[in-house]
Amino acid sequence: MSTILTLDALAAPLRALRLLAVDFPDLPAPVVDMSAIYPDRLSLSVHAMQGGFTAFEAWRAALGIAPDAVDFHVQCDHRTGVLNAQTRYGGADIELTGYTQVPASTRLSEAGVA
Numbered sequence: 001m002s003t004i005l006t007l008d009a010l011a012a013p014l015r016a017l018r019l020l021a022v023d024f025p026d027l028p029a030p031v032v033d034m035s036a037i038y039p040d041r042l043s044l045s046v047h048a049m050q051g052g053f054t055a056f057e058a059w060r061a062a063l064g065i066a067p068d069a070v071d072f073h074v075q076c077d078h079r080t081g082v083l084n085a086q087t088r089y090g091g092a093d094i095e096l097t098g099y100t101q102v103p104a105s106t107r108l109s110e111a112g113v114a
Contacts, residue, residue, distance in 0.1 A: 005036040013042035016090030020044075024062050028055040038093075045097040056083050056098025063087050063094060074102055 007014075013034045030044040046055040060070065060083075070085045083098040 005039060009036065009039045010034050012040045012090075012092040016042050016092035016094065019090040024059075027058050027062060030055075030059065041093045041095060042089075043095045043097070045099065047099045052100050053081075053083055053098050056096065056100075059096055059098075060085060063089055063096065065096065078102065 017032060017034075028046055030046045033043040033045070035041070044059060046059065048055050060067070065085045065087050069087075070083050072081065072083055074081050079102055081100050081102045083096075085096045087094050087096070
């Protein structure tokens, strides 16, 4: 039997989002996601298909996430680079994800094509 959560169950990520809006109003607007499946998590993702990871880096620095705590991988399409990091902020678990386009020359070398 599952319990249906109320909006109050999302108080931690909602509070963190409110704090982020007040503390960092000039940072690039991320895609924001909250879910009753993970009620203590606030997911922020920034998509910069042409600008590299600049927006991700601004958020990482603002949240105080160390550079060595960031994971990098390339999606299986070899076209999209992904940075991912986690931290706590305002009583919530924050998941920060950045996406950018991998340059064509890099895609070819990673795929084994010279």
